[in-house]
Amino acid sequence: MQVRFNIVRQNPNSSPRIQTYTLEVNPGNTILDCLNRIKWEQDGTLAYRKNCRNTICGSCAMRINGRTALACKENIGREIERLNKIAAQANNSKAPQQIDSIPEMTIAPMGNMPVIRDLVVDMSSFWANLEAVEPYVSSEARQIPEREFLQTPEEREQLNQTGNCILCGACYSECNAREVNPDFVGPHALAKAYRMVADSRDTKTESRLEKYNQGTFGVWGCTRCFNCNAVCPMEVAPLDQITKIKSEILARKDESSSQPIRHRKLLLEFVKDGGWIEERKFATQLFTYSFAGYKELAKLLPLGFRMLIRGKLPKKFVPSKGTKEVRSLIESIQKLNKQSFSKKPDKN
Ligand code: SF4
Ligand code: SF4
Numbered sequence: 360m361q362v363r364f365n366i367v368r369q370n371p372n373s374s375p376r377i378q379t380y381t382l383e384v385n386p387g388n389t390i391l392d393c394l395n396r397i398k399w400e401q402d403g404t405l406a407y408r409k410n411c412r413n414t415i416c417g418s419c420a421m422r423i424n425g426r427t428a429l430a431c432k433e434n435i436g437r438e439i440e441r442l443n444k445i446a447a448q449a450n451n452s453k454a455p456q457q458i459d460s461i462p463e464m465t466i467a468p469m470g471n472m473p474v475i476r477d478l479v480v481d482m483s484s485f486w487a488n489l490e491a492v493e494p495y496v497s498s499e500a501r502q503i504p505e506r507e508f509l510q511t512p513e514e515r516e517q518l519n520q521t522g523n524c525i526l527c528g529a530c531y532s533e534c535n536a537r538e539v540n541p542d543f544v545g546p547h548a549l550a551k552a553y554r555m556v557a558d559s560r561d562t563k564t565e566s567r568l569e570k571y572n573q574g575t576f577g578v579w580g581c582t583r584c585f586n587c588n589a590v591c592p593m594e595v596a597p598l599d600q601i602t603k604i605k606s607e608i609l610a611r612k613d614e615s616s617s618q619p620i621r622h623r624k625l626l627l628e629f630v631k632d633g634g635w636i637e638e639r640k641f642a643t644q645l646f647t648y649s650f651a652g653y654k655e656l657a658k659l660l661p662l663g664f665r666m667l668i669r670g671k672l673p674k675k676f677v678p679s680k681g682t683k684e685v686r687s688l689i690e691s692i693q694k695l696n697k698q699s700f701s702k703k704p705d706k707n
């Protein structure tokens with residue numbers, strides 16, 4: 360079958376352009392197989408990264424038809440199926456559309472990193488942000504025993520999911536928070552950060568949690584868009600790891616610690632009380648805790664006033680009919696969390 364490849368190309372200090380190549384391919388060919396053939400048979404100037412060709416090294420991440428993926432993992436057949444499904448959804452039809460014309464693949468460089476050339480991006484910020492979370496097990500505070508540090512199978516199992524990260528950059532490329540906040544370290548770094556927090560041999564848990572709790576550098580910078588979980592080729596689920604770090608922080612801090620912590624705790628209390636959030640009280644209680652908070656609240660007043668005159672501010676709060684059920688769910692989860700925290704070994 361024939362497939363057309365629209366590849367976004369770029370030279371240093373110039374604007375991107377699209378160059379089109381047509382190949383005769385099999386549905387089982389990977390995108391990387393196709394790029395190799397374009398380079399070897401049609402245009403030796405095409406630049407992209409690759410190494411293992413087997414989803415191990417993480418070199419070949421690029422945007423394939425709109426989302427970042429590994430070129431050696433995705434194949435033509437599955438991409439066509441995916442594009443057909445997207446087209447069918449866009450046309451609101453139940454059956455996937457049959458496309459009669461030549462299928463097209465759009466290949467672009469990863470996002471959130473500057474392009475060096477064609478599909479090769481400069482990953483310096485990716486590596487610097489990984490370094491910023493101190494991604495090494497620290498045994499500083501321990502007396503070094505003569506034998507290596509042993510772990511039980513259960514302790515080792517805690518590291519399996521995050522240990523699967525191949526540092527491909529797909530999550531970083533699609534991270535909405537990174538796009539607007541240069542301070543945020545990114546999903547790959549926070550997945551690694553959780554790997555350190557969960558490691559029974561590491562002795563810096565408390566200082567790590569303090570660090571990951573700072574401003575929007577760490578976990579509170581995440582906007583929970585879910586993109587990192589959706590694109591990760593190794594099922595590391597960085598957002599889940601960020602959530603676990605948040606739980607560890609929340610278990611140690613009270614609501615006066617910072618606004619993000621106060622936000623989470625208040626939100627939970629409101630939902631437990633009335634099944635959903637009492638928004639008027641939520642804003643006032645969130646911000647009237649400190650002088651800086653009053654200033655934040657004052658910024659919201661024009662919005663509140665506009666809502667009031669347009670009838671969008673509810674006159675009274677009506678608790679949800681499912682309040683009891685919601686409360687019991689929250690309490691069960693809190694109980695489970697407590698048990699899992701109390702089971703953790705004392706690392707120090
Ligand atoms: S977490 Fe997943 S997407 Fe992100 S760098 Fe690691 S393997 Fe790649
Ligand atoms: S969920 Fe958070 S870390 Fe993951 S991509 Fe979205 S903003 Fe980034």
Ligand code: FES
Pocket residue numbers: 408409410411412413414415416417418419420429430431432
């Ligand atoms: S070439 Fe190594 S992961 Fe694709």
